[in-house]
Amino acid sequence: MNKVRRKLGLLGLTFALLLASTYMAFFYAxxxxxxxxxxxxxxxxxxxxxxxxxxxxxGIQNATTVPSSFWLADxxxxxxxxxxRSGLLGADWWSVRPIHVVLGSGGxxxxxxxxxxxxxxGHFSRTEANGTVNMNVPRDSQHIQTxxxxxxxxxxxxxxxxxxxxxxxxxxxxxxxxFGVTLVGSAMFLWKxxxxxxxxxxxxxELGVVFATIAIITGPIWAKEExxxxxxxxxxxxxxxxxxxxxxxxxxxxxxxxxxxxxxxxISAIYGMLAFVTVPLSFLASRVMQSFxxxxxxxxxxxxxxDAGFTVIVAIAAFTCLYLSLLWLRYSQGExxxxxxxxxxxxxxED
Amino acid sequence: MAxxxxxxxxxxxxxxxxxxxxxxxxxxxxxxxKQALERLKKLK
Numbered sequence: 001m002n003k004v005r006r007k008l009g010l011l012g013l014t015f016a017l018l019l020a021s022t023y024m025a026f027f028y029a030x031x032x033x034x035x036x037x038x039x040x041x042x043x044x045x046x047x048x049x050x051x052x053x054x055x056x057x058x059g060i061q062n063a064t065t066v067p068s069s070f071w072l073a074d075x076x077x078x079x080x081x082x083x084x085r086s087g088l089l090g091a092d093w094w095s096v097r098p099i100h101v102v103l104g105s106g107g108x109x110x111x112x113x114x115x116x117x118x119x120x121x122g123h124f125s126r127t128e129a130n131g132t133v134n135m136n137v138p139r140d141s142q143h144i145q146t147x148x149x150x151x152x153x154x155x156x157x158x159x160x161x162x163x164x165x166x167x168x169x170x171x172x173x174x175x176x177x178x179f180g181v182t183l184v185g186s187a188m189f190l191w192k193x194x195x196x197x198x199x200x201x202x203x204x205x206e207l208g209v210v211f212a213t214i215a216i217i218t219g220p221i222w223a224k225e226e227x228x229x230x231x232x233x234x235x236x237x238x239x240x241x242x243x244x245x246x247x248x249x250x251x252x253x254x255x256x257x258x259x260x261x262x263x264x265x266x267i268s269a270i271y272g273m274l275a276f277v278t279v280p281l282s283f284l285a286s287r288v289m290q291s292f293x294x295x296x297x298x299x300x301x302x303x304x305x306x307d308a309g310f311t312v313i314v315a316i317a318a319f320t321c322l323y324l325s326l327l328w329l330r331y332s333q334g335e336x337x338x339x340x341x342x343x344x345x346x347x348x349x350e351d
Numbered sequence: 352m353a354x355x356x357x358x359x360x361x362x363x364x365x366x367x368x369x370x371x372x373x374x375x376x377x378x379x380x381x382x383x384x385k386q387a388l389e390r391l392k393k394l395k
Contacts, residue, residue, distance in 0.1 A: 022363070161357070161358045161359055163359050164358065164359050164362040167362055167363065167366050168362070171366070206373075207373070210369055210370070210372075210373045211369075213369055214365060214366050214369045214370075217362075217365045217369075218362040218365055218366065221358045221361050221362050221365070222358065222362070224358065225358050322370070326370075326373065326374070326377075329374070329377055330377055333377050333380060333381045333384070336381065336384050336385070336388065337380075337384060339388065340384055340387055340388050340391065343388065343391045343392065344391065347391065347394055
């Protein structure tokens with residue numbers, strides 16, 4: 001009875017936290033203010049050179065009035081964005097959108113001249129967005145300064161997309177935790193030869209794959225809005241996470257296909273421990289290698305506001321409770337499986 | 352994009368579909384096992 005109560009308690013807590021985190025993601029988490037940062041490399045361009053300004057819009061203003069798409073989906077200079085990513089992400093990572101602003105009207109490039117303020121308005125939006133780029137080129141410099149400023153900006157087509165983060169990130173986090181439990185379970189099995197540890201490792205890997213699947217599907221939905229593409233094979237974080245998913249899916253296939261139970265347990269324990277290598281690989285990919293993927297937990301703090309941070313914490317707690325509930329449910333079912341096996345053995349392997 | 356189903360809602364649908372699919376997988380397995388267990392208990 002106590003066991004049932006505990007189970008119901010955990011399920012209730014999970015449900016309440018999921019409701020709370022969803023509510024907070026929609027209504028509590030703030031939408032950061034909009035701004036523009038121009039590519040740092042402009043400081044290195046020479047006067048007289050034909051240039052293109054590549055700016056970055058971050059944040060969303062006036063979430064309630066967001067009818068149109070902001071960036072040029074067909075004309076984004078991803079290469080430049082990649083080049084200057086490090087200067088942009090960190091403090092203002094969210095809703096980072098590249099915009100491709102061509103100086104001059106009608107999309108023409110212009111030659112920069114000393115001492116001229118160049119103003120550009122409009123046409124850096126796919127639809128209705130308006131903006132002004134004021135570019136100051138000082139007389140006494142051979143280099144253009146980076147004080148490009150957009151004074152008025154249109155609004156976004158998908159203001160809610162940034163909130164996918166509150167589902168995407170906790171899913172990925174729980175997947176890492178689940179695979180960590182698989183690592184510990186596998187190690188414990190090899191040490192103590194206890195069947196329970198092997199089962200926990202296996203069940204946790206199942207859940208890890210489920211949560212990693214959620215992260216891998218919700219990520220591209222968000223990416224399509226932010227980057228204009230669903231997937232980038234040249235992005236280390238994305239590829240590393242995909243490898244992680246395949247490796248642990250392989251772990252599940254291994255467990256399902258090896259007939260000899262003892263052999264299956266031994267092999268999958270070793271595999272489970274080796275497979276865990278992909279977790280730090282995925283976690284650190286955007287930190288140590290070049291990636292478009294934002295880094296939330298990092299030395300720079302990720303730029304989350306207090307309210308957003310609190311929402312993330314609640315979402316992580318909700319997903320962790322969900323993971324624990326499902327693990328418990330799966331474990332209970334495993335108990336029945338064990339009982340079935342023992343009865344089968346008793347009556348001579350008959351089904 | 353105006354009027355289209357918000358990507359956020361798609362993401363939430365994906366979350367629920369994945370979780371429900373897993374719970375369904377457990378439930379189906381459990382019910383099959385229950386049946387087998389009852390059958391075996393009778394045999395025993």
